[in-house]
Amino acid sequence: MTQPLRLGIAGLGTVGAGVVAIVQRHAGLIAARGGRPVEISAVSARSRGKDRGVALGDYDWEDDPVTLARRPDVDVFVELMGGSDDPARAATQAALASGKDVVTANKALLALHGHGLAQMAEEADRLIRFEAAVAGGIPVIKALTEGLAANEVTRVLGVMNGTCNYILTRMEDAGLTYDEAFAEADGLGYLEADPQLDVGGIDAGHKLALLAAIAFGTEVDFAGVELEGIGAITIEDIRQAADMGFRIKLLGVAQMTGRGLEQRMSPCLVPATSPLGQLQGGTNMVVLEGDQVGQIVLRGPGAGAGPTASAVMADVIDIARGIRVPTFGLPAARLRKVRAARAAVPAPYYLRMALLDKPGALAKVARVLGDNGISIDRMRQYGHEATTAPVLIVTHKTTRAALDDALAGFAETNVVAGPPVALRIESV
Amino acid sequence: MTQPLRLGIAGLGTVGAGVVAIVQRHAGLIAARGGRPVEISAVSARSRGKDRGVALGDYDWEDDPVTLARRPDVDVFVELMGGSDDPARAATQAALASGKDVVTANKALLALHGHGLAQMAEEADRLIRFEAAVAGGIPVIKALTEGLAANEVTRVLGVMNGTCNYILTRMEDAGLTYDEAFAEADGLGYLEADPQLDVGGIDAGHKLALLAAIAFGTEVDFAGVELEGIGAITIEDIRQAADMGFRIKLLGVAQMTGRGLEQRMSPCLVPATSPLGQLQGGTNMVVLEGDQVGQIVLRGPGAGAGPTASAVMADVIDIARGIRVPTFGLPAARLRKVRAARAAVPAPYYLRMALLDKPGALAKVARVLGDNGISIDRMRQYGHEATTAPVLIVTHKTTRAALDDALAGFAETNVVAGPPVALRIESV
Numbered sequence: 001m002t003q004p005l006r007l008g009i010a011g012l013g014t015v016g017a018g019v020v021a022i023v024q025r026h027a028g029l030i031a032a033r034g035g036r037p038v039e040i041s042a043v044s045a046r047s048r049g050k051d052r053g054v055a056l057g058d059y060d061w062e063d064d065p066v067t068l069a070r071r072p073d074v075d076v077f078v079e080l081m082g083g084s085d086d087p088a089r090a091a092t093q094a095a096l097a098s099g100k101d102v103v104t105a106n107k108a109l110l111a112l113h114g115h116g117l118a119q120m121a122e123e124a125d126r127l128i129r130f131e132a133a134v135a136g137g138i139p140v141i142k143a144l145t146e147g148l149a150a151n152e153v154t155r156v157l158g159v160m161n162g163t164c165n166y167i168l169t170r171m172e173d174a175g176l177t178y179d180e181a182f183a184e185a186d187g188l189g190y191l192e193a194d195p196q197l198d199v200g201g202i203d204a205g206h207k208l209a210l211l212a213a214i215a216f217g218t219e220v221d222f223a224g225v226e227l228e229g230i231g232a233i234t235i236e237d238i239r240q241a242a243d244m245g246f247r248i249k250l251l252g253v254a255q256m257t258g259r260g261l262e263q264r265m266s267p268c269l270v271p272a273t274s275p276l277g278q279l280q281g282g283t284n285m286v287v288l289e290g291d292q293v294g295q296i297v298l299r300g301p302g303a304g305a306g307p308t309a310s311a312v313m314a315d316v317i318d319i320a321r322g323i324r325v326p327t328f329g330l331p332a333a334r335l336r337k338v339r340a341a342r343a344a345v346p347a348p349y350y351l352r353m354a355l356l357d358k359p360g361a362l363a364k365v366a367r368v369l370g371d372n373g374i375s376i377d378r379m380r381q382y383g384h385e386a387t388t389a390p391v392l393i394v395t396h397k398t399t400r401a402a403l404d405d406a407l408a409g410f411a412e413t414n415v416v417a418g419p420p421v422a423l424r425i426e427s428v
Numbered sequence: 429m430t431q432p433l434r435l436g437i438a439g440l441g442t443v444g445a446g447v448v449a450i451v452q453r454h455a456g457l458i459a460a461r462g463g464r465p466v467e468i469s470a471v472s473a474r475s476r477g478k479d480r481g482v483a484l485g486d487y488d489w490e491d492d493p494v495t496l497a498r499r500p501d502v503d504v505f506v507e508l509m510g511g512s513d514d515p516a517r518a519a520t521q522a523a524l525a526s527g528k529d530v531v532t533a534n535k536a537l538l539a540l541h542g543h544g545l546a547q548m549a550e551e552a553d554r555l556i557r558f559e560a561a562v563a564g565g566i567p568v569i570k571a572l573t574e575g576l577a578a579n580e581v582t583r584v585l586g587v588m589n590g591t592c593n594y595i596l597t598r599m600e601d602a603g604l605t606y607d608e609a610f611a612e613a614d615g616l617g618y619l620e621a622d623p624q625l626d627v628g629g630i631d632a633g634h635k636l637a638l639l640a641a642i643a644f645g646t647e648v649d650f651a652g653v654e655l656e657g658i659g660a661i662t663i664e665d666i667r668q669a670a671d672m673g674f675r676i677k678l679l680g681v682a683q684m685t686g687r688g689l690e691q692r693m694s695p696c697l698v699p700a701t702s703p704l705g706q707l708q709g710g711t712n713m714v715v716l717e718g719d720q721v722g723q724i725v726l727r728g729p730g731a732g733a734g735p736t737a738s739a740v741m742a743d744v745i746d747i748a749r750g751i752r753v754p755t756f757g758l759p760a761a762r763l764r765k766v767r768a769a770r771a772a773v774p775a776p777y778y779l780r781m782a783l784l785d786k787p788g789a790l791a792k793v794a795r796v797l798g799d800n801g802i803s804i805d806r807m808r809q810y811g812h813e814a815t816t817a818p819v820l821i822v823t824h825k826t827t828r829a830a831l832d833d834a835l836a837g838f839a840e841t842n843v844v845a846g847p848p849v850a851l852r853i854e855s856v
Contacts, residue, residue, distance in 0.1 A: 137721035139575025147567025150741030292738040293565035313578030
């Protein structure tokens with residue numbers, strides 16, 4: 001066991017450079033804990049000349065990550081390029097086919113192709129590990145796969161995109177509009193090149209799909225995640241939610257229902273005093289609920305060089321220690337293919353709409369709700385803006401299907417201007 | 429790998445019965461995740477006849493846990509008897525000597541004899557696992573040993589005794605005195621047979637010593653934990669702390685200093701808005717800080733049949749999966765013996781004392797602080813009670829040594845009645 005474990009690192013962005021830095025700085029500590037030294041044989045990135053703040057001179061350079069993945073002096077292929085398709089996918093496949101274990105931070109790759117890759121890894125008797133793909137430095141994959149292994153998991157939920165939580169927090173704290181908070185986050189470099197990955201909930205949806213596969217023993221199914229971004233949230237929504245004791249979070253929720261697997265990534269109201277409600281700024285939080293353990297809450301940095309590289313290296317040290325667990329916690333053949341259930345679990349909803357200033361308008365809206373079996377918990381109509389009056393309604397528990405029928409019904413009343421905002425109130 | 433993993437369970441209290449219940453209820457799930465079935469060969473407890481709410485008829489009974497630990501049909505000895513000495517110690521030693529792995533929830537045993545047992549396990553090429561010994565259902569041993577393995581851990585802190593946190597929360601929320609809250613906790617069955625284990629900080633101190641050994645790669649050293657219970661805390665302290673934006677928690681803190689390993693379990697003030705400050709009731713919270721990852725917060729149930737048995741079974745499933753990590757994360761011979769540093773890290777302190785109603789009394793107290801190099805951040809003297817006036821002082825950062833000198837100095841002024849309360853203000 002004193003043979004070094006040799007890494008090939010593809011991708012030298014923030015995270016890749018962070019991994020190199022840890023391997024260099026903590027060589028002694030890693031060797032002691034892992035039971036064998038960890039070394040870097042070769043690295044690969046798009047641009048060779050760039051200064052990345054770490055010394056790379058001791059490592060071979062490969063222009064092609066696929067070539068890197070196949071090198072005989074690489075035991076573990078560390079995939080930090082990102083992107084759901086080639087070259088990340090091809091290089092990962094090449095690594096597995098060449099008998100290497102794979103450690104990756106690539107949530108998109110695994111959310112879209114995870115099941116096939118897990119099968120391939122298993123056929124090759126190799127591992128894919130991805131602690132860094134979900135919630136950055138929080139060891140949530142390990143907590144779920146290993147720490148809660150004796151539980152039937154009942155629900156997984158969390159705030160898994162720090163950028164969205166930063167925007168929502170700034171809207172609340174500084175009274176910024178969505179556009180202002182978005183611009184601020186952009187200026188700080190918090191947004192992905194395609195901001196929809198963040199504010200559209202896609203990035204967080206990838207993470208949720210990975211957690212759900214482990215939690216419920218199912219084939220990873222990103223297509224089954226119901227996605228809704230934060231772009232429609234206004235300061236007014238945030239204020240009204242606060243008035244009622246709630247905060248708005250881009251919340252991922254996965255749970256198994258009698259009708260299939262429900263996976264949602266959408267802005268929700270959560271109690272302001274709950275751990276999720278109290279989460280401010282760019283921090284991530286994942287809540288794991290199991291039939292034996294009850295509720296476990298994990299909180300920590302969801303991004304950044306140090307935290308993400310910490311998670312990558314935890315996977316590497318696990319491999320050095322000989323820890324070998326199937327990709328999604330079960331042999332790939334045992335993962336069940338289940339159908340997606342759209343918001344099967346009933347919940348109360350927060351509704352905001354602009355009512356045209358016509359006699360009987362409110363009664364028409366109330367009747368639509370009643371006709372769809374939705375009862376009203378509270379309603380508030382406040383200060384007119386020109387020809388429309390903003391109306392807020394909090395419903396009692398209802399199904400999403402009934403709510404959708406009601407939303408369609410509102411449109412037919414001709415007293416509601418524009419599409420209403422409908423936010424689920426999640427019990428946490 | 430399809431050979432069943434066979435357990436021998438010693439101790440059938442709440443946790444033991446919970447473990448039996450999980451093995452029975454989740455047999456399929458455990459076999460799928462662990463890669464092999466988990467079975468119970470034999471059990472042991474003090475009283476055979478007692479109804480424990482689970483069916484035990486399929487298992488052999490042993491009156492003597494040492495005999496149980498040596499049975500050839502036991503692969504893993506599950507020690508849930510508790511107590512730092514025999515029979516728990518003898519049975520654990522017998523299990524290791526007979527080639528069994530050991531899973532235990534026994535913090536006292538490991539805090540006092542952990543290093544010797546870890547050495548013995550290593551010589552026998554066996555494991556001791558103890559996820560359930562710290563913070564109940566929270567997978568904190570795993571998070572620290574494996575999840576943060578690539579970090580130099582800088583600090584570990586937490587609220588690890590739910591009973592104490594319950595008492596302090598009830599004092600704050602319901603305005604109960606310490607004695608009233610204690611009696612309430614006792615009535616609810618929250619207290620150990622010897623309540624000092626809880627309110628004296630001993631139980632939580634055991635847990636802290638285990639975390640510190642893993643975090644800093646040191647021989648477990650419970651004798652080096654500075655212990656202070658919550659018995660001296662008054663409602664007034666809680667109210668005054670709240671006024672300044674703090675809450676009082678029985679807080680464990682471990683960190684490596686230039687002068688040795690500092691381990692403290694004592695009531696501290698923490699910001700009311702911090703995750704630790706927001707922790708109410710019987711829940712546990714552990715905060716792990718590493719040089720790469722920053723701060724990770726773990727929150728969950730610290731006691732109870734389900735949560736504790738969940739942690740025990742996570743260890744069992746790890747063993748079924750072939751996960752083998754040294755007891756404290758490093759080979760026992762590599763654990764360093766370090767000296768204990770008493771409160772080496774400076775901090776501000778909250779002081780409450782009763783001042784005799786004499787001219788110049790406050791000036792004398794202030795001079796003692798000044799003479800010991802301690803400067804005052806705020807001071808408040810309020811409504812007289814008979815012949816003494818309560819005085820509150822918040823100091824700027826000072827060492828505990830300087831503070832102790834000042835406390836001794838107060839006694840010599842003859843203007844301070846009784847011993848002052850001195851609570852550290854911990855930055856979290």
